[in-house]
Amino acid sequence: MKIKTFLGGYDKNLSYLVWCETTGLAGIVDAAVDITEILEFINSKNLILEKLFITHSHFDHIRYLEDLTHQFPQLQLCGYNFPEEEFGDYFRGLTHHEIIPLGTEMLTILHTPGHYPDSICFWNKKDNCVFTGDTMFVGRTGRTIGAKSNISHLYTSIYDELLKLPPQTIIYSGHHYGFKKIITLKENVRLSSFFQCNSESEFIQVMKQYEKNR
C-alpha cells in the first residue's frame, strides 16, 4: 500500500492518502487537512478516490468532510459502527476486527476507545503499518480529559490491541506532536513512559500525572 502524508488542519493534524498500486483505488485517512493539495495529488497520479477512513469523529478529524463529499458524493465514509456523529447515507459502519478492502489492499479494523468512544485504528498487516488517529501518537497517547474519554478503555486499547501488533509496525497518527511524524511501536515503547506500564493502575497514574502538568 502506498502512503502520502499531508500536514495541516486545526492543530498539526495529519491526513493520509493511501492507495492500491494495482487498481489505483485510493482512500483518505481523516478529512483533517484542506483537500486542495490532496486532490491535486490524486489527479496527478490518476487515482480513484473510493473511501474516507474516519479514525474518530472529533471535529478536527472531520473538518473537511463536507468539502470532500461535495466533490465526491458517492465517497464511502468508513467509521466505527456506533459513531458519535451522524454521517448520512454513505456511511459504512465498521466493527472490531472487520477487514475492509482498498483494491487489493486489506485494512483490519481495531476498535480502540478511550480518547473517544468511536475511535478506531486501521491496520495494514501486510505492510506493517497502522493508522492510529488520536489513540497513539509519537511519544504519547491521546488525551483523556474529554467528557467521553475513559482511561481504563484507553489502557485496554493501547496494551491489549495496539501493543499486541508486531513491534516493527509503523504508526501513522492523527497529529504531528512528536519529534518525527512516524515511528515503530517498538521505538515508541522504548522512548515513552506511556507505553511502559506494567498494570492498568500504573497507566492511570501516568495519564493523571500528564494531564495535571499540562
Ligand SMILES: [Fe+2]
Ligand atoms: Fe481527538
